[in-house]
Amino acid sequence: MKIDIESTHPIEKYYLKSLSDEHINFKLGEEFFIEHDGWYELNIPYSGTKNEFQDIVLNGVSLEELIYTGYYTDGQNKIHQPATAVWDMGGCFRIWLHSNVGVFMERTIRCLRNGDFGTNLFDKYSLIVDRPYDIESSYPTEIRSFFKTGEGPYWWRNDSESLPYRSIPTPDLDKDLIIKECETLCTYEKTIAPKHKEGQEYHVKSSHPDCIFDLPFADFDPLKFPTVKKLLDFIGMKRPLSIGLNTLNPGKHFHIHRDSINYSRKGYRYVKGCKVFYWLLTDPEDVHFKFGRCGLLPLDTPLFINSIEHVHSVVNQSNKPRLVISVTGEYHNDKYLK
DSSP states (O other): OOEEEEESSOOOOOEEEETTOOEEOOOTTSOOOOSSOSEEEEEEEOOSSOEEEEEEEETTEEOGGGGGGOEEEOTTSOEESSOOEEOSTTOEEEEEEESSHHHHHHHHHHHSOTTOTTSOGGGTEEEEEEOOOOOOTTSOHHHHHHHHOOOEEEEEETTSTTOOEEEOOOOSOOHHHHHHHHHHHOOEEEEEOOTTSTTBOEEEEESSTTSSSOSSOOOOOTTTOHHHHHHHHHTTEEEEEEEEEEEEOTTOEEEEEOOGGGGGSTTGGGTSSSOEEEEEOSOOTTEEEEETTTEEOOTTSOEEEOTTTSOEEEEEOSSSOEEEEEEEEEESOOTTOO
């Protein structure tokens, strides 16, 4: 691998970081050995002098407009883009590169539209990095392999039906009250535990007779369930299609799958895209939810997720049951869906 940078002043500090957060030192303008072909984040910290970067050359190939996938985080932790420079104490320029320049160009051009280079990509896209994560050896080989695989950075367009997930603010509501109300509201339940899949066990309580997201809409009385009603108002829900309370016990997992069965259901339009509200109501420590091509989801905050378009799996490595509320339906306020 070889990296050259055309800049206003000589660059004093720089390094690469792997998907596993390993720091790699190298010399600009000189070919260097990379043990594993893959994605690496080039970091150029501010070193006392404002410096502008006119071009980055990867393995002899100019990035040209693709340099604008880089961004600058200033000393106040504010992100600037487009930005191909460093200018204040504590700031750092970052850009994701692949050791194979063809792979870098294909991924970048596939994710980003012509005309968006040179604009603030964060206005239209979410940059999500799929990093490897090593779970406990007690889980099946395929689950461990899935979590341990990291495909690197993807730019996901925010208005696309393929957006994997979106984080939203946390409502000021009592999680225990939500659990208590859902225990009564969700009158149907089933346990998914195939005999040939050891360790896979997932308990679902739902407002839908089949414990799925589908028509008819849920029979929901807001007077009986005031806390859930406040939650639905918070996320802009007009009519819930289905409300679920899902439990994953310690040491258990949910298999690698995609909720593609929803394509054939009558209520598909209500789950299409990034529309399923997902909130972990118990301690997120040692609970891991991975989307392929996205990595671990941030479970410390409520999410809207896209489980139809993205392959996923969940493991509970904690010593307590993991409880999640999941809801979708007809929204009258789409402030969190754009």
